[in-house]
Amino acid sequence: MTGTGDWRLFRGDGAARRVEFPEAPPWRSFSSGEGRSGPWERPYLIERRHADVVNAALHLRRPLLVTGHPGTGKSSLAHAVAHELTLGRVLRWPVNSRSTLQDALYRYDAIGRLREANLHRGNGEQEPGIGSYVRLGPLGTALAGTGRPRVLLVDELDKGDVDLPNDLLTVFEEGEFEIPELARLPEEQSQVSVLTADPGEEALVHRGRVDCREFPVVVITSNGERDFPPAFLRRCIRLDLPDPDERQLRDIVSAHLGDSSMAAVDGLIQAFLNRRAPGELATDQLLNAVFLRMNGVDMNAEGLLEAVLHRLGGTV
Incomplete structure (x- = not known):
C-alpha cells in the first residue's frame, strides 16, 4: 500500500487540530471489559x-x-x-x-x-x-x-x-x-x-x-x-528458542495480522533479515513495520524504517 500524507497525525507545524486516531495494533489494544486483549489471546506459533x-x-x-x-x-x-x-x-x-x-x-x-x-x-x-x-x-x-x-x-x-x-x-x-x-x-x-x-x-x-x-x-x-x-x-x-527464519517470519506475520498482510510484507522481511544480527532485532519490530505499511504509512520516508527496525544492541 502506498503511503500518503494522510497518515501523519502529528505534523510539527504548531497548528492545533483534532484528529481521529487509527485502530491500534492488536498487541497494543488496552480496551477494558471482557473484550480486553492480552498476549495469551494472540496466536503463538511453536514447533x-x-x-x-x-x-x-x-x-x-x-x-x-x-x-x-x-x-x-x-x-x-x-x-x-x-x-x-x-x-x-x-x-x-x-x-x-x-x-x-x-x-x-x-x-x-x-x-x-x-x-x-x-x-x-x-x-x-x-x-x-x-x-x-x-x-x-x-x-x-x-x-x-x-x-x-x-x-x-x-x-x-x-x-x-x-x-x-x-x-x-x-x-x-x-x-x-x-x-x-x-x-x-x-x-x-x-x-x-x-x-x-x-x-x-x-x-x-x-x-x-x-x-x-x-x-x-x-x-x-x-x-x-x-x-x-x-x-x-x-x-x-x-x-x-531460536530466531525465526524467513518462512517462520511470514507465518508469524500472517497469524498476527491476517493473510491480507502478505501484500505489505514484500521488502520488509528482507530488510529485517539484512539488519538482523543475533539478538539485535526482535520479531515484534517486523510486525510493527508491516502494520504501519498496511495502514498506509510510507515506510520509505526518511529515517522511518531505521527508527522501527532499530538494533537492540549497542548505544542509542
Missing part, C-alpha cells in the same frame, strides 16, 4: 519439538527455563500455556537487580499496620487483623492455589542477584514456605486470611505455612546474560 519440551516440564512438574534472544517469544510462551490449558491469569514476577525471594513470596506492611492500629486505638475502634497487611507475591500466590495449577512467569531471571537462583531451589523442591509473622501468632489465630497477587482475592494460611497442593507451571525466561549454577539447572527443563 512441535519445542512444544514437546514444554510438555515434558508439565508432566515432571519442573520449572521450564526458556532462553533465547529478545523477541523470540519467551514471555509469551507462559501466556500461551495458560490460555490453551485454561489456567487463568498469568502471575508475573519481573526480576531486576533488587529482586529478592521474599518479594516473590510475600510482603508484610508492618509500618502500615502500626499506623492503622494507633489510629483505631485513638478512635476506640477494634484494630484490624494482621492478614490485612500481608500480601502474597506472585510466587506465593502460585503456591497457595487450591485448585488447578497457576502459571507463574519469572521474567528475566538473569537480571537478578547472583544468589537468587539458589534461593529459589528450596521453594521449588519443597513447594512450601513460612511466613514468620503469622507463625508466631497464638493458637486461636492459627488460620489467617491474607491478600494475594490476584486483585480482590484472598488465601487462607494455616499456622504461618503456605503449602502447594499442585505445583504451579513455572516459566523462567533468560536472555543468556549469565550462567546459572548447576544445582539450579539440574532442577529445570531447558528450552532454547
Whole structure:
C-alpha cells in the first residue's frame, strides 16, 4: 500500500487540530471489559519439538527455563500455556537487580499496620487483623492455589542477584514456605486470611505455612546474560528458542495480522533479515513495520524504517 500524507497525525507545524486516531495494533489494544486483549489471546506459533519440551516440564512438574534472544517469544510462551490449558491469569514476577525471594513470596506492611492500629486505638475502634497487611507475591500466590495449577512467569531471571537462583531451589523442591509473622501468632489465630497477587482475592494460611497442593507451571525466561549454577539447572527443563527464519517470519506475520498482510510484507522481511544480527532485532519490530505499511504509512520516508527496525544492541 502506498503511503500518503494522510497518515501523519502529528505534523510539527504548531497548528492545533483534532484528529481521529487509527485502530491500534492488536498487541497494543488496552480496551477494558471482557473484550480486553492480552498476549495469551494472540496466536503463538511453536514447533512441535519445542512444544514437546514444554510438555515434558508439565508432566515432571519442573520449572521450564526458556532462553533465547529478545523477541523470540519467551514471555509469551507462559501466556500461551495458560490460555490453551485454561489456567487463568498469568502471575508475573519481573526480576531486576533488587529482586529478592521474599518479594516473590510475600510482603508484610508492618509500618502500615502500626499506623492503622494507633489510629483505631485513638478512635476506640477494634484494630484490624494482621492478614490485612500481608500480601502474597506472585510466587506465593502460585503456591497457595487450591485448585488447578497457576502459571507463574519469572521474567528475566538473569537480571537478578547472583544468589537468587539458589534461593529459589528450596521453594521449588519443597513447594512450601513460612511466613514468620503469622507463625508466631497464638493458637486461636492459627488460620489467617491474607491478600494475594490476584486483585480482590484472598488465601487462607494455616499456622504461618503456605503449602502447594499442585505445583504451579513455572516459566523462567533468560536472555543468556549469565550462567546459572548447576544445582539450579539440574532442577529445570531447558528450552532454547531460536530466531525465526524467513518462512517462520511470514507465518508469524500472517497469524498476527491476517493473510491480507502478505501484500505489505514484500521488502520488509528482507530488510529485517539484512539488519538482523543475533539478538539485535526482535520479531515484534517486523510486525510493527508491516502494520504501519498496511495502514498506509510510507515506510520509505526518511529515517522511518531505521527508527522501527532499530538494533537492540549497542548505544542509542
